[in-house]
Amino acid sequence: MRQIMRATAIAVGLLAAAGAFAAGNSKKITDVEASPEQEATRHFNQGIQLRDAAWKAEEKLAAESDPKKIEKLEKKIRGFYERAVEEQLSATKLNRRFHEAYSSLGYAYRKLGDYTAALKAYDTALALEPDYPEAIEYRGQAYLGLNRIDEAKKAYMALYGNDAEKAGMLLDAFRAWVQSGPDVPADKVKEVEGWIADRAKIAGMTGRGHDGGNGWASKGHEVGNGLEGHTEGNGLAGDAAGSGDR
Amino acid sequence: MSLAAAALIALSSACGHVPPETVPSAGDPPPTSEAHRIPAPDLTPRVDGGYAWNLPPGFAPPLVPRHNPMSEAKVELGRRLFFDPAVSGDGSLSCAGCHRPERAFTDGHAQAVGATGQQHPRSSMALINVAYSPSYTWVGDELLQLEDQIRIPLFNEDPIEMGLAGREREMLDRLKADPRYPPLFRAAFAERGARAAEPDVDEVIDALAAYVRSLISAESPYDRRVFADEAGALSPAAERGMELFFSVELACGTCHGGIAFAGPLRSTRSPDTEPQLEHNGLLADAAARFKVPTLRNIALTGPYMHDGRLATLDDVLDHYASGGVPGEGRSEQIRGFSLDEGQRRDLLAFLESLTDDNLATDPRFANPFADGMIGG
Numbered sequence: 001m002r003q004i005m006r007a008t009a010i011a012v013g014l015l016a017a018a019g020a021f022a023a024g025n026s027k028k029i030t031d032v033e034a035s036p037e038q039e040a041t042r043h044f045n046q047g048i049q050l051r052d053a054a055w056k057a058e059e060k061l062a063a064e065s066d067p068k069k070i071e072k073l074e075k076k077i078r079g080f081y082e083r084a085v086e087e088q089l090s091a092t093k094l095n096r097r098f099h100e101a102y103s104s105l106g107y108a109y110r111k112l113g114d115y116t117a118a119l120k121a122y123d124t125a126l127a128l129e130p131d132y133p134e135a136i137e138y139r140g141q142a143y144l145g146l147n148r149i150d151e152a153k154k155a156y157m158a159l160y161g162n163d164a165e166k167a168g169m170l171l172d173a174f175r176a177w178v179q180s181g182p183d184v185p186a187d188k189v190k191e192v193e194g195w196i197a198d199r200a201k202i203a204g205m206t207g208r209g210h211d212g213g214n215g216w217a218s219k220g221h222e223v224g225n226g227l228e229g230h231t232e233g234n235g236l237a238g239d240a241a242g243s244g245d246r
Numbered sequence: 247m248s249l250a251a252a253a254l255i256a257l258s259s260a261c262g263h264v265p266p267e268t269v270p271s272a273g274d275p276p277p278t279s280e281a282h283r284i285p286a287p288d289l290t291p292r293v294d295g296g297y298a299w300n301l302p303p304g305f306a307p308p309l310v311p312r313h314n315p316m317s318e319a320k321v322e323l324g325r326r327l328f329f330d331p332a333v334s335g336d337g338s339l340s341c342a343g344c345h346r347p348e349r350a351f352t353d354g355h356a357q358a359v360g361a362t363g364q365q366h367p368r369s370s371m372a373l374i375n376v377a378y379s380p381s382y383t384w385v386g387d388e389l390l391q392l393e394d395q396i397r398i399p400l401f402n403e404d405p406i407e408m409g410l411a412g413r414e415r416e417m418l419d420r421l422k423a424d425p426r427y428p429p430l431f432r433a434a435f436a437e438r439g440a441r442a443a444e445p446d447v448d449e450v451i452d453a454l455a456a457y458v459r460s461l462i463s464a465e466s467p468y469d470r471r472v473f474a475d476e477a478g479a480l481s482p483a484a485e486r487g488m489e490l491f492f493s494v495e496l497a498c499g500t501c502h503g504g505i506a507f508a509g510p511l512r513s514t515r516s517p518d519t520e521p522q523l524e525h526n527g528l529l530a531d532a533a534a535r536f537k538v539p540t541l542r543n544i545a546l547t548g549p550y551m552h553d554g555r556l557a558t559l560d561d562v563l564d565h566y567a568s569g570g571v572p573g574e575g576r577s578e579q580i581r582g583f584s585l586d587e588g589q590r591r592d593l594l595a596f597l598e599s600l601t602d603d604n605l606a607t608d609p610r611f612a613n614p615f616a617d618g619m620i621g622g
Binding site: 085089092093096097102105109114116117120121124127128153157158160161162198199202205206 | 306
């Protein structure tokens with residue numbers, strides 16, 4: 001039991017931190033009328049705003065040393081994510097095809113430490129939209145934090161051809177996982193180290209040259225390329241203002 | 247220091263600025279899950295024509311012209327037409343006569359030969375993954391759509407390829423007289439109602455284009471290694487050859503790039519890609535720029551280059567190693583290099599690892615008349 005608890009704590013720390021910089025390409029959507037879909041969109045946007053507010057508070061927290069204020073900020077942050085959960089639950093209730101909302105719901109649950117719910121939300125987002133890079137990447141990080149390495153590798157492979165930037169982010173999370181001293185046999189960690197080196201080699205190699213011309217070449221993270229995001233056909237293309245990678 | 251904190255520090259140093267993490271703190275009791283609150287998704291299929299692309303990992307859906315949406319029925323009709331010599335003017339030559347599946351849809355000739363025996367100045371091209379091309383044919387950058395390209399072999403008069411010019415009526419009558427076609431046309435162009443039983447040339451072309459667009463494949467050893475993470479899929483020689491291919495010195499990957507090992511690609515994810523021609527030093531003429539062909543299945547598609555002047559892949563490597571003909575037009579990436587015998591074998595092994603052995607047997611692509619029901 002003690003073992004399990006410890007593993008959970010690592011998972012919590014690793015995941016939440018990784019999430020903090022990898023999170024959120026969820027896009028804001030502007031709409032005013034009130035069909036169920038539009039209501040859903042409104043809730044979704046509110047959830048994204050709450051997530052952004054949580055991020056701001058997290059930055060403040062970084063600079064804080066007064067234990068009283070820290071406690072207060074922590075409570076505030078938790079409150080933001082709890083409210084974000086409610087907004088995304090409303091969004092998904094109103095529009096049960098809303099894969100972005102399911103993915104953001106997973107993110108908020110992950111930040112609150114509820115990995116069971118987070119994984120279920122990501123699974124749902126991906127059942128609706130199997131190629132959705134954000135949810136693939138989030139879920140990959142969740143698997144990593146739970147030491148479910150083979151599934152995390154699968155997530156990397158799913159991103160590799162589709163979204164080089166997110167693939168690169170997940171590979172960074174693998175590196176962090178290795179450095180965190182995970183609670184798995186040493187030879188497993190060694191194997192993952194070898195795998196990371198191999199995938200980094202391939203990503204670096206196939207990404208050389210051919211600068212952005214074909215839009216979806218299998219380019220490595222380090223190459224920094226003009227890959228277009230996954231924007232087709234979901235009506236959410238366009239404004240990603242204020243969401244950025246974190 | 248707790249392990250969780252160690253993880254945090256590791257992350258911060260790996261990734262620069264990271265907001266601190268406090269939710270939840272390590273001392274909190276394990277949360278009881280709210281997973282049961284998550285609404286069940288609506289997984290009923292969407293109505294979008296119902297065509298399943300069945301794409302390899304990393305392949306975005308191709309762009310499809312609005313007037314010619316994909317459907318299973320249209321692809322099936324297109325497949326029959328592609329293999330049917332009845333589509334040519336004199337009923338003697340099908341598209342497949344010059345584009346054979348077992349040769350990755352090329353014909354094995356240096357230069358193609360048309361229905362009347364006239365020689366084409368260029369070599370027939372591989373048709374795998376051409377749905378992603380921003381332009382068509384070896385030369386020029388003006389044919390932007392498969393529907394437009396396909397008119398050329400049908401109607402070309404110099405050289406004559408399928409010799410359909412002036413004989414369209416004959417061709418359509420042949421199709422109408424074959425009891426198998428009218429139902430296929432009706433299914434493929436259902437929106438035309440009763441008129442669909444009277445096929446016209448545009449429908450023949452649209453169906454052919456849909457079939458050619460459906461020819462998407464990436465199941466080579468290279469794909470298993472790089473996209474399916476199958477460690478032993480490439481031989482050690484091919485693995486070394488891959489590093490040579492993508493090396494700065496050889497620079498093959500700068501032109502033959504991306505998933506198709508070709509020039510720039512167009513897809514729903516990069517719809518505005520401009521066509522691009524390159525000069526690989528084959529000819530002295532500075533204007534002799536060509537479409538960068540795919541190297542997928544390259545072991546099956548010799549002889550090589552636009553006019554088939556190089557018989558083998560060994561000859562191709564000689565060309566690139568020499569740097570070709572120096573001159574104004576030649577790309578800066580063509581500089582010449584030297585390979586020892588082992589490196590040459592490795593590079594050839596890599597090029598051979600790009601072959602998708604399923605092409606010849608894939609039932610989605612295969613000749614529907616292979617049972618001999620239709621001649622030719």
